[in-house]
Amino acid sequence: MDGKSIKDALPALLGLVFGIALIAGAWNLPPSRFEPMGPAGMPRIVGIALIVLAALETIRVARLQPTKPIETPDEPLQDTRVTARKGLGLIVFVVLTFGYLAIVSLGWLSFIPASVLFLFSTGLVLTKTRSAKTLLLLAVVALVIGAGSSRVLQDVLLVRFPGA
Amino acid sequence: MLKGKTILSTVLATMLALPGYAQDDDYPSRPIEVIVPFQTGGEADLFSRRIVQAVNDNNLLPQPMVVVNKPGAGTTLASRDVKNADPDGYKVLYLHQTLITSNIMGTSDYGPEAFDPIAETHHVCVAYATGGDSGIGDIETLVKMSQDEPGSIKDATLLGSLSHFSTAMLNSASGADIRFVNVGGGGERISSVMGGHTQSMIITPYNVSRDDLGLNGLLYFGPERHHLMPDVPTAKEMGWDIESCVNYWWMTTKGTPSDRVQLLSDTLREAMSLPEVVEYIETKGLNVEFLEGDAFRASIDANVERLNSVASMVQ
Amino acid sequence: MQPLFQSFSDLMGALPIFYIALGSVLGVTVGAIPGLGAAMLISLMLPLTYYMDSTIAIIFLVSIYVGSVTGGLISATLLRMPGTPSAIMTTLDGYPMAMKGQAGRALSLGIFASFVGGLISWGFLALLSPPLAKLALGFGPYEYLALVIMALVTISAVSSGSLMTGLIGAMIGFAIAMVGPDVASATMRLTFDSDALNTGFRLLPTLLGVFVISQVIEDILDQKPVAQQASARLRDVMPRLGDTFRHGVNLIRSSVIGTWIGILPGVGSAVAAIVSYSVARTSSKTPEEFGTGSEEGIVAAESANNASVNGALVPLIALGIPGSVVDAILIGALTIHDLQPGPGLFTNRPEVAYGVITSAFIANIFVFILMLLGSGLIARLCTIPKSFLLPSVVFFCVVGVYSSTSSMFDVWVMFAFGIFGYALRRFGIPIGTFVLGYILAPIGESELRQGLMLYDGSLAPLFTRPFALGFLFIALFMAVGPKLVSTLRKQRATAGDRITDN
Numbered sequence: 001m002d003g004k005s006i007k008d009a010l011p012a013l014l015g016l017v018f019g020i021a022l023i024a025g026a027w028n029l030p031p032s033r034f035e036p037m038g039p040a041g042m043p044r045i046v047g048i049a050l051i052v053l054a055a056l057e058t059i060r061v062a063r064l065q066p067t068k069p070i071e072t073p074d075e076p077l078q079d080t081r082v083t084a085r086k087g088l089g090l091i092v093f094v095v096l097t098f099g100y101l102a103i104v105s106l107g108w109l110s111f112i113p114a115s116v117l118f119l120f121s122t123g124l125v126l127t128k129t130r131s132a133k134t135l136l137l138l139a140v141v142a143l144v145i146g147a148g149s150s151r152v153l154q155d156v157l158l159v160r161f162p163g164a
Numbered sequence: 165m166l167k168g169k170t171i172l173s174t175v176l177a178t179m180l181a182l183p184g185y186a187q188d189d190d191y192p193s194r195p196i197e198v199i200v201p202f203q204t205g206g207e208a209d210l211f212s213r214r215i216v217q218a219v220n221d222n223n224l225l226p227q228p229m230v231v232v233n234k235p236g237a238g239t240t241l242a243s244r245d246v247k248n249a250d251p252d253g254y255k256v257l258y259l260h261q262t263l264i265t266s267n268i269m270g271t272s273d274y275g276p277e278a279f280d281p282i283a284e285t286h287h288v289c290v291a292y293a294t295g296g297d298s299g300i301g302d303i304e305t306l307v308k309m310s311q312d313e314p315g316s317i318k319d320a321t322l323l324g325s326l327s328h329f330s331t332a333m334l335n336s337a338s339g340a341d342i343r344f345v346n347v348g349g350g351g352e353r354i355s356s357v358m359g360g361h362t363q364s365m366i367i368t369p370y371n372v373s374r375d376d377l378g379l380n381g382l383l384y385f386g387p388e389r390h391h392l393m394p395d396v397p398t399a400k401e402m403g404w405d406i407e408s409c410v411n412y413w414w415m416t417t418k419g420t421p422s423d424r425v426q427l428l429s430d431t432l433r434e435a436m437s438l439p440e441v442v443e444y445i446e447t448k449g450l451n452v453e454f455l456e457g458d459a460f461r462a463s464i465d466a467n468v469e470r471l472n473s474v475a476s477m478v479q
Numbered sequence: 480m481q482p483l484f485q486s487f488s489d490l491m492g493a494l495p496i497f498y499i500a501l502g503s504v505l506g507v508t509v510g511a512i513p514g515l516g517a518a519m520l521i522s523l524m525l526p527l528t529y530y531m532d533s534t535i536a537i538i539f540l541v542s543i544y545v546g547s548v549t550g551g552l553i554s555a556t557l558l559r560m561p562g563t564p565s566a567i568m569t570t571l572d573g574y575p576m577a578m579k580g581q582a583g584r585a586l587s588l589g590i591f592a593s594f595v596g597g598l599i600s601w602g603f604l605a606l607l608s609p610p611l612a613k614l615a616l617g618f619g620p621y622e623y624l625a626l627v628i629m630a631l632v633t634i635s636a637v638s639s640g641s642l643m644t645g646l647i648g649a650m651i652g653f654a655i656a657m658v659g660p661d662v663a664s665a666t667m668r669l670t671f672d673s674d675a676l677n678t679g680f681r682l683l684p685t686l687l688g689v690f691v692i693s694q695v696i697e698d699i700l701d702q703k704p705v706a707q708q709a710s711a712r713l714r715d716v717m718p719r720l721g722d723t724f725r726h727g728v729n730l731i732r733s734s735v736i737g738t739w740i741g742i743l744p745g746v747g748s749a750v751a752a753i754v755s756y757s758v759a760r761t762s763s764k765t766p767e768e769f770g771t772g773s774e775e776g777i778v779a780a781e782s783a784n785n786a787s788v789n790g791a792l793v794p795l796i797a798l799g800i801p802g803s804v805v806d807a808i809l810i811g812a813l814t815i816h817d818l819q820p821g822p823g824l825f826t827n828r829p830e831v832a833y834g835v836i837t838s839a840f841i842a843n844i845f846v847f848i849l850m851l852l853g854s855g856l857i858a859r860l861c862t863i864p865k866s867f868l869l870p871s872v873v874f875f876c877v878v879g880v881y882s883s884t885s886s887m888f889d890v891w892v893m894f895a896f897g898i899f900g901y902a903l904r905r906f907g908i909p910i911g912t913f914v915l916g917y918i919l920a921p922i923g924e925s926e927l928r929q930g931l932m933l934y935d936g937s938l939a940p941l942f943t944r945p946f947a948l949g950f951l952f953i954a955l956f957m958a959v960g961p962k963l964v965s966t967l968r969k970q971r972a973t974a975g976d977r978i979t980d981n
Contacts, residue, residue, distance in 0.1 A: 010906040011640075015647040018654050025669040032664055033479070034323060034344050035928055036936035039661035039668055042924045046653045053650060057643040090699045094898075097873060101894060105887045115877075119870045126699065127866035138866070145871050150878065157523040158230065159882040204522040205811020213815070217529065231526075232885055236678035238665035244674075271665045315935060323664050345932040346663045348925070351800045351807075355744060358798070359616035361933060376799070376822040447817065 008064070012057040019050030092125045104162050111161035116146035191253060191424050192227040198256045198414075201242030203235045207350070207448075211412065212258045214444050215285060218435040225431055229256075238262070238324075240272045247278050251417040253424035256282065260410045261326050264468055268475045269324040276464050279415035283429045284455040284463055285436050286445050289386030289409035290330055291396060293371075294364045295357045296378030303382040303402060306364060307340040320347040320362040324478065327353075327366035330385060330408040332477040337404035354379075366408075369393050370449030385409065392449045407470070411463060429456045482825075483605060486833035490538065490841060498539040499838055503845040506546020510553070511857070513560040513691040514875035517547035519683075519883050521808050525815070533816035534831050538838035540812055541792075544805050545597065545842040548748060548788050549850060552589040552781055553857050557582060560691045560872065564918055565748035565784040567690075567911050568756045571637075572769065572776035579772055586857070588774055589781040590850045592730060596782030597843035599734035600741065600789035604796070605836050609822065612797035615742045620930035621941045623743070625950035627923040630750045631916060632954040633757040638909035639770055642958060648908040652916025653923075655680055662925040675888055683883055684893035685917055687876045689910050692897025695869050697904065726778045729759050737783030741790020744802050745922060748787040749915065755783035757957060789839055795820055796835060 022043045032038035100118040103109050109117070119142035127134055153159040198216055202209045209231070216229045234242040239262045246257040257279065267275035294300045300309065310317035321327045323346045335342055342364065347356045353365045354377060364382070372381035373392035381396040385408040389398055399406045414432060416425060433454055435441055442452045455463055490496070509515040521540050528536035551566035556573030569589065576585035603611060635645025658669045659679020670676035733755035740751035759779035760769045769776045791802030799821025801807035813820045813831070824832040850857075880889050903910050934940050941947050 007905075007907065011644040011647050011908050014651065014903075014906060014908065018651050022654050022657075022669070025671065029666065029668060032323075034932065035346065035663065036931040037928050039664055039666045042920075042927070043654075043657055043669060046650050046657070050647065050650045050654070053643055053647050057641070057647060060641060060643055086700050090696060093699055093869075094696075097894065101877070101887070101890055105891070115874055119874055122870040122873070123866045125866075126869060127864065134866075141867055141871070145874060149875075153523070153878065153882060156527075157882075158526065159523065159878075160230065160232070160885065161881065162887060203807065204525060205808040205814075207814065210811055210814050213526065213529075217526075233522075234885065236681070236884075237660050237667075241678050244677075266665070269665065271660070271667075318933060343932075346925070346929055351744070354798070355616055355794075355800055359619065361619045374799075374819065374821065374823060444817065448814075 008061045009058070012054040012061065015050045015054035015057065019047045019054060022047030022050065089125060093122055096122050096125065107162065112147050112150045115150060116142045119146045190226075191421075191427065192225060194254065195227050196225070196229045196254050196256060196428075197232045198229055198258055199242045199246050200231055200233050200258050201235055201239035201262075202233065204233045208258075208260070208412070209233065211286065211445060211448075211450070214441060215432070215435050218438050218441045219431055222435075222438070224434050225427075238266055238271045240266055243272065243274075243279075246415065246417055247274060249417045251280075251419035251421075253416055253420045253428065255417060256428065257415045258412065259415070260412050261467055261471065263413070263415075264471050265324060265326055265329060268471060269479065271324070275468065276413070276415065278418060280418050280420050280425055281460050281464060282414040282416055282425055282456070283432045284411050284413050284453070284460050285432055286450050286452045287409045287411040288368055288370075288450040289384065289390070289407070290327070290366045291369045291372050291381050291385065291390070291393065292331075292334065292364060292383040293357070293367050293379040293381050295360065296380060298357075298360075298363055298380065300363065300382070301380055303338075303397070306342075306382060307338045310340045310342050314341050315343055317342045317364060318345045318362045319343065320345055320353040320356040320365040322346065322348055322353075326408065326410060328478055329471055329474055330366045332474045333385075333406040333408060334383070334399070334404070336474060336477060337399065337406045338402070368449060369396075372396070373449065390449070411467065413460075413464070432456075482829050482833050483837065486830065486837040489534075489830060490834065490837050495535060495538060495838075496841075498535050499542045499841050500845055502539045502542025503546040503842050503849060506543040506548075506842075507550035507553075507846060507849060507853075508546075509543075510547035510550020510562060512875050513554050513558065513562045513872050514687055514877075514879040516563050516683075516879065517544050518804050518808065519879055520547070521805055521812075523882065525808060525812055528812055529815055533813075533818060533828075534834045536812055536816060537809070537831060538834050538842075540809055541835055541838045542842035542845070544809070545785075545788055545839055546846050546849075548785050549590070549593045549781075549846045551784075552586070552593065552850075556585050556589060556777075557857075558694070558868075558872075560694050562691070563748075564686060564914065565752055565787070566780075567749055567914065568752040568780035569777060569784075571756075571911070572771070572773045572780070575770070575772035576774075576777070581772070583854070584774075585772075585777055586850075586854050588726075588777045590847065590854065592726070592733075592778040592781040593785040593850075594843065594847040595730045596734045596737055596785035597789065597839075597846075599731065599782075600738040600786035601836075601840050601843065603738050604789045604792055604839065608793045608797040611739075611742055612794050615744070615794060616798075618743060618946065619940075619944070620926040620933060621944055621947045622950070623746070623926040624923060624930060625941060625947035625954075626743070626746065626750070627919045627926065629950040629954040629957070630753050630919060631912075631923075633957045634753050634915045635909075635912050636957045637753075637757050637760060637769065638912050640907055640909055644908050645912045648903065648910070648912035649916030651903075651908070652913040652918075653920040655685065655913075656917045656920035657924070662921050663928050678888075680892055680896070681884065681889055682918070684880045684889045685896050686914060687880060688893040688896025689900035689903070689914055691872060691876055692893060693900030693904060693910070695872055696897060696901045698865055698869060726775065729775055729778050730782050733759060733779040733782040734786040737786030738790040738793075740783075741787030741802060742793045744794055744800060747803055747918070748784040748791075749918060751783045751787035751790070752780040753915065755779045761957075761960070785843075792835065792839060796824075796832065797822060799824075 026040040026043035029040035100114060103114050104111055120138055123138040198212060200209050200212050213231050216231050219225060220228045234245060239259060243257055246255045249255040263276050266272045300306050306317060319331045319342045321331060321344050331342055345362050347353050356362045357365050369390040369392045372379050381393045384390050384396045384398045386398060436452055436454045445452050509520045521543055548565055551563045552569055555561045555566035555569040556577055559570050559574040561567050561570050573585045631649045635642050635649055638645045658676055661668050736755040737751040740746055740754060756776060756779045759775050760766045763775050791806050794800045794802045795806045801810055810820050818828055818831055877890055880893050900910055903913060
């Protein structure tokens with residue numbers, strides 16, 4: 001890796017974005033009659049602090065001594081494939097979680113069946129060995145954790161889950 | 165053929181009668197949610213739980229009532245939830261004057277008029293107190309000190325809350341110049357006054373009566389003296405025409421059928437007539453006084469008027 | 480003393496012991512499961528305790544509380560998922576140690592430090608509650624403000640990356656915390672006219688998203704096989720007597736710091752762990768090891784966060800004022816039973832007042848034994864394949880968030896913060912500073928504004944009140960100290976070079 005890269009500039013950039021958002025968001029807040037500092041005070045202080053910090057961080061990064069540009073050999077091909085598969089796993093995982101929450105929010109399925117489905121399907125995506133034994137185990141775990149613990153919460157601790 | 169049709173229609177009828185699709189004629193056919201805008205375990209929360217407990221333990225309703233805590237956004241999260249619910253009587257809001265004060269302060273764009281009132285179950289009028297080692301033993305001394313040396317008396321309060329309004333009433337009626345420090349809820353106020361950072365506060369009579377805090381009660385904002393602090397004069401006795409109480413109200417969504425509101429009101433009335441409920445609430449220094457219908461509406465209106473009269477002082 | 484012994488013998492019956500044991504087990508369990516926590520369990524248990532005897536109810540809840548803080552050690556060390564803020568500092572050194580194959584050693588130190596922290600702070604709770612609580616009342620708004628500044632600078636300095644990125648993270652945390660109703664006037668801020676944001680981003684979804692969900696994402700992408708490396712055998716876990724002597728000073732110091740910060744209302748065990756961690760680092764002979772698997776780091780963090788639990792019980796016992804979120808619920812539990820917490824409780828219902836104190840002690844011992852015996856099993860947690868572990872973690876986070884506010888919106892917030900937290904990690908912003916900024920923002924802001932009202936708009940008392948000034952000095956030292964020391968060292972080294980040159 002190079003001593004300086006795009007990545008090093010990201011914290012400062014993020015700081016700047018948040019700083020500006022804070023100052024903009026606090027622009028129209030009313031002053032307070034009883035307080036020397038109203039609701040707008042703190043967002044402004046923090047916004048300015050963020051901008052100053054972003055500037056200081058930029059200076060720091062700019063002054064970093066560029067380390068010798070190592071010719072980083074590209075990661076071995078095999079690794080890329082593994083990464084790609086994991087990346088795919090991540091995408092599927094995020095999609096499944098999103099779907100799970102959406103189904104529960106919209107009330108298409110009540111909480112317990114949706115949870116059992118979620119546990120089983122994400123487990124299936126993440127598992128490496130898809131043998132009959134793993135499938136069975138996944139199903140059992142999904143039932144015990146998804147249905148079992150929800151029922152305990154529902155019946156003993158009186159939590160009311162959506163759609164229940 | 166006819167038989168087939170009968171079976172079919174029976175099946176259809178059964179299907180239509182599935183829960184969820186049923187015409188909800190026999191209210192309540194599922195649990196009624198009591199939406200409480202406070203954190204679990206807070207004092208206000210506990211009284212609602214005690215009442216709900218009594219309803220359920222004595223089977224006053226065919227279905228249970230359940231407490232759902234929805235704290236946040238200065239109680240407006242909970243009130244907005246009930247306001248926007250279906251007007252079917254399955255969501256009940258449990259709240260007090262904050263419904264009015266948050267409207268005056270602009271935190272919400274609606275007041276109690278946005279709901280169908282069910283009943284008022286209990287109330288507590290507030291007291292004014294100083295720390296035990298503050299050396300301020302009566303209200304006249306406090307008023308005089310605040311006038312002689314402006315800024316010497318600072319009130320630990322929660323801006324925009326009923327406490328803030330109450331001290332504003334005191335300032336307005338007595339000519340005192342008590343300044344405000346925004347400290348927070350009851351616990352924080354007691355810490356601040358006992359730590360000597362601020363001098364005085366609005367607090368419940370129960371806390372004034374507690375020996376272990378050693379607070380000096382100076383004034384009571386109720387119509388008559390409070391039994392837990394019989395030595396503390398009322399504002400009326402001092403010649404100030406002010407009153408400030410926290411009244412606990414049960415409301416539901418506007419447009420709920422009146423028979424359902426009536427059923428809820430009857431249920432609460434029954435619960436509030438149980439001696440154990442009354443005792444639980446009264447030992448904490450609150451008064452059980454059940455109001456419904458027109459009397460309840462009148463109480464709300466009086467509060468709206470009273471709080472609006474000092475609106476310009478707190479906004 | 481007499482009533483304390485009386486209370487011990489009262490609690491030696493089968494029923495109280497059963498409830499203390501049950502509470503300890505439940506506490507450790509919810510503490511160890513990322514997503515669940517003591518505050519959630521205790522608030523859900525509250526209606527149940529209505530049907531229990533008042534003493535039993537309160538000792539049961541106290542035991543859950545004590546167990547949960549120690550339980551947090553497990554997931555922080557083995558999974559790098561702090562289930563509660565109090566375990567943030569433990570992840571810094573616990574997880575690297577586990578990755579080096581020393582999971583057992585890390586757990587052992589944590590368990591032992593938790594135990595000692597619990598014991599020392601218990602001593603303060605049992606013997607010195609009233610004067611300590613009185614002392615804490617003397618802390619005004621600016622003392623708290625200075626404490627917040629100190630904690631923020633400190634965590635930014637001890638986290639990985641530069642001080643600047645740390646502070647940027649903390650300030651972004653501040654920004655996120657300010658969305659929603661203003662702490663003082665409930666005016667809506669930074670909601671950009673969205674009604675959904677009227678409650679702001681709550682603690683639990685933000686915390687679980689940034690710490691746990693983002694770690695789940697990291698784990699899916701991570702190549703490193705955690706499984707074989709992070710396992711522990713009982714032999715590794717059994718504490719050796721030598722540890723006591725080697726870490727003795729650190730243990731006592733961190734426990735005292737933890738107790739004191741616990742006593743201050745609203746500050747919490749996370750800050751207790753940060754402060755003692757950074758003090759340990761400053762006074763360590765090997766400060767460079769901190770953050771890479773330092774034993775001292777684990778000891779400091781775990782003894783302090785456990786000590787803060789008993790510390791937080793001090794204002795509850797002495798004044799009836801909650802020292803933490805969980806304490807507020809405990810006060811509710813007492814009130815349900817018609818009991819008023821505070822010194823009056825000692826005269827009116829001594830068996831309950833002393834029951835709180837005694838059960839904190841017994842639960843501490845139970846948790847210690849439980850963790851020792853169970854740790855071999857617990858450490859196998861990370862041998863569970865990710866395909867079983869990660870979906871369950873997500874599920875428990877959903878359950879934990881939903882059951883505390885009954886709002887699906889909060890669950891979505893958690894999901895969004897999971898992705899945000901992952902982005903922060905990629906950007907090289909330490910998420911610990913973000914979360915601390917988030918937690919401390921409301922305290923810092925309300926104390927600043929309160930102070931300005933109290934002192935008529937003046938900031939001067941921040942520099943004239945001794946404690947406040949002291950905290951600011953420590954913060955300044957944390958910010959520039961390390962650099963100063965290294966520059967001095969360099970100068971000395973070059974000076975030395977010059978001498979040899981000549």
